[in-house]
Amino acid sequence: MTNPLIEKWDNEFEIPPFHKIKDVHFEEAFALAIEEARKNYANIYLNKNPPNFQNTIEQIEKAEELLDKVCRVFFNLTGTDSNIERQNIQLKIAPQLAQFSSEVLMNSRLWLRVKEIFNNRDDLDLSDEQHRIVYLYQQMFVRAGAELSQSKKRRYKTIMSELAILGTKFSQNLLADENSWQMELTIKDLDGLPNFLKDALAIASQAKSNHGYILTLNRALVVPFLQFSPNRHLRQKAYQAWASRGNNNNSNNNLEVITKILRLREERAKLLGYKSFSDFKLENQMAKSPENVESLLMSVWKPAVLKAKKDNHQLQNLLVEDGINDTLQPWDWRYYAEKRRANDYDINEVEIKSHFQLHKLIEAIFYCAKRLFNLDFEEISLKLHHEKAKCWKVTQNGEYLALFLGDYFTRDTKRSGAWCSSFKSQSKFNGNKRPIVLNVCNFDPPKEGNPCLLSFDEASTLFHEFGHALHVILSNVTYPSVSGTSVARDFVELPSQLFEHWLEVPEILEKFAINYETQKPISKKLIKKLLDSKNIDQGFSTVEYLASAIVDLNFHNASSPKDPLKLQKEILKGIDMPLAIEMRHSATQFAHIFAGDGYSSGYYSYMWSEVMDADAFKAFEETNNPFDRNVAESLLNCILSKGGSVAPEEAYINFRGKLPDVNALLQQRNLVDIN
Template sequence: MTNPLLQDWQTPFDIAPFDRISDDDFAPALEEALTAHNAEIAAIAENPDPADFANTIEALESAGRALDKVLGVFFTVAGADSTPAREKLQRDFSPKLAAHFSEISANKALFARVAEVWEKRDDLDLTDEQARVLMLTHRGFVRAGAALDGQEAARMKEIKGRLAVLGTQFTQNLLADERNWYMELTEDDLTGLPDFVVDAARAAGEEKGVDGPVVTLSRSLIVPFLQFSPRRDLRERAFRAWEARGAGGGETDNRAIAAEILALREERAKLLGYETFATYKLETEMAKTPQAVRDLLMEVWTPAKTQAEADAEVLTGMMHADGVNGDLAPWDWRYYAEKRRAAEHDLDEAAMKPYFQLDRMIDAAFDCANRLFGLEFAPLDVPLYHPDCRAWDVTRNGEHVAVFIGDYFARGSKRSGAWCSAMRGQAKFPKEQRPVVINVCNFAKSDPALLSYDDACTLFHEFGHALHQMLSDVTYESVSGTSVARDFVELPSQLYEHWLEVPEVLAEFATHARTGEPMPRDMLDKVLAAGTFDMGFQTVEYVASALVDLAFHDGTAPADPMARQAEILTEIGMPEAIRMRHATPQFAHVFSGDGYSSGYYSYMWSEVMDADAFEAFEEAGGAFDPHTAAALERHILSSGGSRDAAELYTAFRGRLPGVEALLRGRGLIAA
């Protein structure tokens, strides 16, 4: 067996041997892994012995290891270092994988055995985690359509296959639009831009093969350009390109794809007996119902909109004072908000940014994890999939805990955004395995690499997800790490952002890139005081996206999603100068797969908990209180999905939270 993807890896901690893997290895490895998985499934389904937890549920947990191995590597490189060859493989793999897993969920003999174990569950003397895994397995089969027959079963399979194709196409179209557009800048166009934006624009020009600086559609470059460029014409051009992603007509237009996805999701839900896709999707989340989600979002929307409208008046006045008549436009907001922040908080981002070096922020995230959970991080010298990547051996008390990989810089081959994934999850069955966890970001590359405060928050956010994976301590991989309800998965990540706001953390790690001096105390105070600045804008653009997502799925699927989007924004009174954070043609969270469909609200749901959870540390005496940290690890970070999310949070905090801590934290009500 010469295919490295199918071999036992003789590497440190069984990390994938990226230096030996080529794109030519993926397709044959996938075929062999699918064949092996089919054989494993057939053996479980055709087992002549009576079904029990070991020979059915645990057997399913053991099956597909080769497939997990192949896909763990493939989806890592496909998302973070795409090539035309990998994009074609992804288009080929998506329907094949959808058909494969549809066949498993439609396997009547297999489902009969799962149902048999489920029916006699009270007599099996299962542990709490085993009972949870059994419930999730049985529920997963039912929700996948295992109980359907005949034409309905066949149609469900068709729908899943088509959705897989459409989700891949949506993602690749968006990546193509982001990769292909850039705006060249003359030296005169650089006037007024701080050095860090100029450096990033020059680096982006080099990456694009252009002789000179450019603005790209990478968020880490276009947002600071919109903040600092005094050229309103250039801001408008860049913003309109940003807004047009996935909606420019031609082969990369996502609007018809979004409409088809929504229609297929509705049909899928109705095949399973649900009135709407949102009802189906939210049944397994903490929120449970579309109305509960809507109530939360509107409770936040009202004060956020009031704040944003008041801010818009101030910014409009500033614009008019500059001699620009007319209404405040979306390409004006960030520019005048930045000028207002500098004036009201005496905070200059260009002066502040040298204190947020990427390497020092990584050190800060690691140091907080050490103080809270005793983790230590040692660099690993291993081949990875891109030269920008780096790896660490994570230990505690000398014992290996995980491998952590960081891939931080934007490039044309990487999809936008930031994410955490596990190439291998933690488990103890069928044997002990420690996780390999990756954080992927899109920070502008420079030397030294400097972050905005928002970038630093993103780094801490994704590392919070990584801690959820690394500190997992369960038996079965299907409930390890971030395998939790979608509206619970953002709790550890958003909670970890709070440690960046701790004054002693900034005092130690926010050091100047050139001088090494710590951030002056008055600047540090200003950074923290400005923490809720422009929060009306940020909350409005997010909540609007969440409300559109919910409305798309809670009712008849719109034939024209863009028209429906406009209706929803009119209904809620969307301020004219603010756009949704993710308009429909760019809404990869919702349309690249089912993960966040009807679930974009989950960041806000989790924020209700993270604001309340950090108050637990403050009530206990400080951000590094050891007893609260131990309770956080025991009840949440180590437990994965082994218990119901509400139970886990209640075990940690003693109760479920209200929305007040969130509104206080965002400065939308008085503290």
Template sequence: MNALLSDWTTPFGLPPFDLIRDEDFGPAVDAALEEARANIKAIAENPEAPTFQNTIAALETADKRLSQALSAFWAVAGADSNDARQVLEREFAPKLSAYGSEITSNTALFARIDGLWERREALELSPEEMRVLHLTHRGFVRAGARLEGEAAERMKAVKARLAVLGTQFTQNVLADEKEWFMPLSEADLEGLPGFVVAAAKAAGEVKGAGGPVVTLSRSLIVPFLQFSPRRDLRAKAYEAWTARGANGGATDNRAIAAEMLALREERARLLGFASFADWKLETEMARNPANVKDLLMQVWQPARDAAERDAAVLERMLREDGFAGPLEPWDWRYYSEKRRAAEHDLDEAGLKPFFQLDRMIEASFAVASRLFRLEFRELPDAPRYHPDVRIWEVTRHGAHVAVFLGDYFARPGKRSGAWCSAMRQQSRLDGEVRPLVVNVCNFAKAESGPSLLSWDDARTLFHEFGHALHQMLSDVTFESISGTSVARDFVELPSQLYEHWLEVPEVLEDFALHAETGEPMPRDLRERLLAAGTYDMGFQTVEYLASALVDMAFHDGPAPADPMQRQAEVLESIGMPRAIRMRHATPHFAHVFSGDGYSAGYYSYMWSEVMDADAFAAFAEAGNPFDAELARSLEAHILSAGGSEEADVLYTRFRGRMPGVEALLRGRGLVAA
């Protein structure tokens, strides 16, 4: 019996991972696709006149079984991949693309939707129903429902090819990350703090290397670059890290990126848009590429100026160490860490014991409890896809709200980075459905004792939990507008806003407890940590902005035949500091090339930051980071509302107005306070 196709009787409807075998996924997806196609056919050929219920609402649940099967598959495909699952990803990509194209090119189905849209004012719909009708109609049109003949067939082919290429791009990056490691001798470990040595030894055991190694896991390579005094080893590790997807051979992504950009441009032009960016931004808060570039360039110059000032200081330190210079990208983190230790009396090795993973999880829960009255109960016996995964039931006043899964540790087969996804989204169209929400991170797992986080790791944990709250607190009828189903340049608002509560002094007092002594972080250390909040912000802003500007340049205008050349041209035109590189170089820019999610959309982190800086300022103005009235307003107008209205409407309801860029610049320390 295929567990993926049965009704799950597990706690809270979690996928029965203990009963699911890799060989179950293919037959389950095929059967679910057949069922979904039959449901779509029944909707399109319904002899009754189209109504909201028999057409739009029916579409919402037409592929329920398919979503169930895929929810379990995508969880393991990203966070616990293996050869069999990678083969399935490649098989599913064209199948799912074809299914999506069949729906949007179904002329009978679109005729029903179009007819409802034309007479929408006479349908007496609720505001939420009107919103779903609008988004459904717009989605069909933007997918090519009005195309005919050769144009329609070409659109299907373009989307199918893009799906295949996106999967291949992702798997190539993962392959490069899994393949590379650098053995370290005992001499190579000199100067490294204990937590880096421990992580290198643990990584060596996983690799079967017979000793410590550096891998391309961010949780290991970044602290190695921060602390290793061996400039030659830093250079070797850094170049390998930034060369992912560009090593030649079967895993090289440069040709894939070029083909994807050309196909995206063709897709946009088939729909009558001047560029892919124009098509993509039509539905975002930014509206058009000019507005995006205006925001990014408002921040670029002050960020670049700050980075150049910092580079001059770091290069002097390099020369004092006997190197002729110039400062190289593999030098920046090392000398910046030394400078931070000197100027702020802070060092990562001294800070890490105060950021135990378990305490930071508790901190994220405690903040949610104070703001939104949520409670968390761990479920040790619930089914999970990997032993590292932890699961909690989330309640409020005793009532079930959601199930939250936390998958925190780096391991082979897990995609790099951090993300939030929902194995099931909130809705109540077909009865009350509560969400199953997953946070995935890549923190280093301790061999023994508590696992320790860096300050940046702790911020990542809070960031992803902010996304999770957006899913968990959703309160809408239709899944298509539930949780994080919002404009891409709005979706990062809840996550980036939640990061601010990690910096609240009383949160650090209660949860930043030393791993060995149990003592809270001393007040003077906490104050130095918070005072250094904008330290190195020129570097961080420049590396991010460079990636965002390259992404926009790729998609705003004709697709470049050689993306690497276009990347170089953009970086030269903006005056990229030589000692800083893009946060994500094109061959491993998964945000942009693993799918369409952040394509022409990487800017959205900064667009959202304009709002998150302004939104947290509301709590500062109230004089209380846990102001109950503001928390209720935040939940009502942002976290529970999903995509039920336009993002600017929702934000204005919370704040009373839209923000400017000033709060962002102040928050990053790029202008005088």
């Protein structure tokens, strides 16, 4: 059998041959790719010549090329289009990959070569990027246990492969739990719901081969349902189902999984000599320590909770005005917040949404990329990972730069949320490799013949993920390990959150926020109302986000809990969490921190990056031109093109002269002067 995954992808863009790839190819491809990587590493550590950058570090950069290709195809498929077959392969392959990674990073002969280069790095004739890479490898080996004793190494390996299985299990449970719940709605239940939502509920029902209307646990359905349904009983039912994902009395319950994950993470950190997993995790981030993270989170928490409590009071009054003699509950908040917004600003979600058509907003992100970085996008037809995905060829001054893929619509086989990943990253040392980058969202597909309409938040998400994509597309480094988004976790959200600002530029709104019925651009009056009212519920969004970030930090910053949900409750009580607001992600559904290692003890990263994005956009505002070419060029040269080849603090200071303080963020969220 020939295996398309391991053949050379001899097509114009070196895109994976999706039409040939079948699930049955993966296990063999993984086995062959691991074997090939193993041989490549052996060639490095068995080399009789003394170690140098070229015969060691550069060879490491190349060693997993095939494995990397196979992994990217596989994990992009399991994320966007999972099935039982793929889930089973994933359960098998995740621990094997973890074991192989440990095998490499704990190989003493390999480590000794890297260490020698690291120790002599100042005497070698290295470029700045090479210098940085040597430092990063030294860190990576040490942090993966290269210096541990043999017995500790064995234990460490076991921990890592157990964690890989548990993380996979966590995601699979969550997806299964999300798909197992639905609520059929009668015509009467639709009272008070806007048409766009009724349409979406009908489409959700059709997707399950039913007639009528069905509410599922997709965020794009649940949130507007909670915003608009006047039926308190239904809101409660929907909210509770949504909030208890991963914590139901069934085989998908994640409590045991997360308890084990936290215990193993603690053990991992202690084996390496750290006080806690947070200490380990944060050491090589911009934040450096749990104390720094806590100090940022708490400095925003105080004004946010004050604002939320004031809002709570107002919304409580609206509840009473509705004749309900009860305290405001989490399933009430969005409904009354929407009412208040309509009252205070004479604005409503339906009016906003009718101006945000997905295809126009895609034009908008491309337009911004053209104005800022002179990028051109041309839609082309290629066989992709899924039939609903689209593809654009990205060029700059006629020169091919990248492929950009957009996979925007929700489906049962896709994991929830939105993200950016890639099939290929940029690098130069082993041939000019151009990236293939993918944006994934979970927008509701439109009714036949209608455009897909987004809420303002969803439009921000589109811009956000495209900001990540630009980081990948504009990467201009030599080595793949520091390409594009391969940066510290608390720096990676800077390009994405920064790009969200362009959605609020009036010129962009006037050009691209076009009412789908009248074809008229959004009025200046509506833009003003939209931007003025944007922060009205900031107390709520900041509190629900921060509560998750604080719980994440506390989960990892002390001894692992016997019962994480009990600890979660205590933490929330300790910070005086308002009763009518819950965490954005409760522990059993907190995929950011449990589906993998990515954001563990790292959910604060969004806020850390926001401190920077609030300040970074000021660089454009100071010129009175959101498309100022000089500032854009400096952003490109200092940050977007550099990937991880420069330390993040240094990259930011190169761009803005100094690191920002928290004030720009408080202003951005309208959380100043609250009393």
